[in-house]
Amino acid sequence: MRPILLQGHERSLTQIKFNKEGDLLFSCSKDHVINVWYTHNGERLGTYDGHNGTVWTIDVDSQSRFLVSGSADNMMRLWSVQSGKCLFRWEFPTAVKRVAFSEDDDQVVCITEQRMGHQGAVRIFDINRDGDGTEQNKEPLSMFNPIGSKAVVCAFAHRPDVIVTGHESGKISLFDAKTGDEIASNEHAHRDVVTDLQLSPDRSYFITSSKDKTARIHETRTITVLKTFVTETPLNSAAIAPSKPYVLLGGGQDAMSVTTTSLRQGKFETRFWHKIFEEEVGRVKGHFGPVNTIAVSPQGDCYASGGEDGFVRVHHYDESYFRAKPYGDLEIEE
């Protein structure tokens, strides 16, 4: 694998995302900037300037037309991917921690932080895709406040009217997007805060990572745990590799306690685990801080990891990755 080091951020990465074709990589960081890169050579295509606070989260639609971002300046912004112009701004009382497009790109879900007397809220907005995108409805289509432990990650589930959320307590829940009713929940999906949630291409299952040192695959419909991956380090991110039966896990000792441990000790590696056998298959080293976020190209030819160290590393798989069959000839459905 030849890693490409993307050195465009001055502070730690918060989230990275590939577009559907996998030729563009979007990254956001605590330095207020969103960058977009060419995946194949690591050249920076441009930036999306305007946020005035840590950009916590981004998502891009399937046509690579709109980009949505959420930031600690209490704003959610809609950008034109092509021009880098900010098309619309939604303002909230607290920071935006997570955004996600729906499958049809016509809705966006966002989580706002529970802070300063405001409850944590999940809002769903319609995205007007007609015209140049500057005419959006300021008011959310629906909004609800999850009771109990606050939600930290979310996404549209297998149906566009269901939202799946991950909570600080380790709970995973399904909510009705319109009414805000909790349809189902798994209180003990994890034992510590859920740090990431990524869906399979058809949204029928998803993987979550947690500080409790495990990652788990859940069935979306029933939110039952299908697979568990137990590591020895707190996990910050987990992704599902397309076309190969692997999942990618990243994490490492907390940034706070890192200075007291040696580099080797921190375990700042991206781990490849077999999705079905729950066995570790390999590790990729490189970061010298915890891995904060991992994204896999939907085309399955490369992945990228963003670290606390401020670097994004893009790894294109070698030919051998596609040829290798470490477990023999087993036909595994994606």
Add this chain to the structure above:
Amino acid sequence: MAPNGVNGSAYDDEDIDYSDIEAKYQVQYDEGFDNILVVDGVPVIDKSKLDKLLQKISKDFSRKGCPIKPENITMPWTESGKSKGFIFMEFKNGDDASRALATMNGHPFDTKHTFLINRFTDFERYLALDETYVEPPPEEYKSKEHLRAWLGDPQGRDQYATYRGDDVEVHWHGKPSQCEVSYSKVNWTDLYVSWSPMGTYAATLHRQGVRLWGGSSWEPQSRFAHPLVKLIDFSPNEQYLVTWSYDPIVVREGAEQGPQYFSPEDEGNNIAVWDIKTGHLLRTFPSAYPEGDDQKKQMAWPALKWSPDDKYVARVTPGQQISVYELPGMGLQGKKSIKIEGVVDFEWRPLGDRDREEIENENKAGGGKAPKKARENTLAFWTPEVQNQPARVSLMNFPSRETLRQKNLFNVSECKLYWQNQGDFLCVKVDRHTKTKKSIFCNLEIFRVREKDFPVEVVELKDTVTDFSWEPKGERFALVSSSDPNLGNPGPGITIKTDVSFYQHERSKGDFKLLKTLPGRTSNTVRWSPRGRHVVLATVGSSSKSELEFWDLDFNIEETRREGAPWGSGIQHLGTADHYGVTDAEWDPSGRYLATSASAWRHTLENGYAIWDFRGQELEKHILDRFKQFLWRPRPPSLLTKEQQKQIRRNLKEFSRVFDEEDAAEESNVSAELIAHRKRLVDEWNAWRQRCRDDIADDRRKRGKKADPANEKQPVEEEKEEIEVWVDEVIEQIEEEVLE
């Protein structure tokens, strides 16, 4: 019925049935005759002497602390006017009577008469006894599990115990497929677990005391009630157990009494010696602290040192004496301690395999003729320099207390005694200071105990020796020395540089010669394989270094034997490994595997354990939160005779072929199993995916969309094609006329 109110007097008392309350609060009259004793053996008198006799008896009783008035004594008379020779005494209560019974029974009243006292109630009881003999039902024989059942494992595996969180587990360790948990129990112990020296018992420590477990299903074997026990130590042959608690023994009022419990005489002591088979307490001792008035007095453990044959146990009273107690009575041998002015420490000489064999032969041959000379144990001890007296190391035979050898030493600040495990050599590591007492260097005084007159050889070293160890059953030793200025003031992040040296006994010259020095290491621990030859150097307890080096000291053993290869050429580095944060390293009893562990008792980073083979190849590694303890189960000495062992060694090739075949067969077995397991997982997954796909298609149809999202927007799957577009753009056209 009437309410139980206080003001319930409105009711007529007559109607109320108080019988239950009356029954409850009825005064219990002393109906029994518990307070009456029958005293037999009283002189036969006639009535005239009655008063005088009663006065005398009453006085005798009072003198012994059991006052009784003459009017409470009843004397029965015969018809002829003589007394019957026994009297009745009525005490105030049963307790007084019991005390009188205990103190006065068997009391010699005068030369002819001795009191024999019984309880009055006893007479009745024994009279009422049924005289016909009923054969007691024979107790059902319950076969006990064999305590060494684990040695009968068909695969010849070793066991180890792990303690993690609250769980204690006993594992089998063998080939990769044969490693499994044999037994596990939550909250098995409160403090830690320990094996007995031959692996027969597992000991667990609890608030109430120690428990021993054994057999294949880990039945409780015996227990020793020593509250708040902290440390335990077994005798070498597993016959006795020593326990220690920081809190002195307290015997509570009404505590259970018996041979298995502490009695009031034991109060205030800290150390207890127990018999393992019976569970009886043998003796208790106070803990002995080394001399000196500094605050950080540390007790040496084990506080009691056992002779290798379990016959004696000795303890040192620093500065004064060594006391040797004889088992099983625990009486002071020879009724006096060995007085040695200034004695600091001592060690028993271990028994070698040869000694054991001889003892066995003697025992076999014994019975008829007594052995020509009683076998003696040997003690080594040392005394420091006092005034003009030099420091001295002595060897003494026991029980004859005959001094075998003494050596005087000068400028000594500290001595340590190291016996080779066969008792062939004794190394005294002497830390010496220069005249100015500023720097310290080290001498090794090596006594060759098997030779005549105990020749001593001195190895002088310039550096401070931090660790020393003999090769088991060998003639080599390894030592870790250091001249690092940071030695002695440990701090965070400081790793002390050390040198590791190997020495070997040169038979022809009879001295010890340096084999090899490995300079510039960080290793601070030397672990010899219990079979000798292999050795591991480890950096233990450091936060930045955690290297393990595996060495073989007889790498080209064949060549060396044949042609007397150069000195020290057999040493070969086999491998280097790393176990982050390692705190303990221990060889398995067979000397094939090394286990390293990082215990949560020391730090909380990456706790867990790893098992390596003797070459330093990692076999297993488990990182487990809150991992505390790893312990190989020791093995008893082999039961095979020398000849049988030789036979095996000769046919080693045959055996190993069988094992290889087994290995191969098993490998294919295991992989078949694993493949089947994986196949099952994949099938499950694929079936589930199929269901998912159908569900999603259904869903989408319901929502009024096409079933396949890919087809929705792009009805025809486009072939990926590369289009190259050439754009010709005419920028300018200039017509030039060329003149010819």
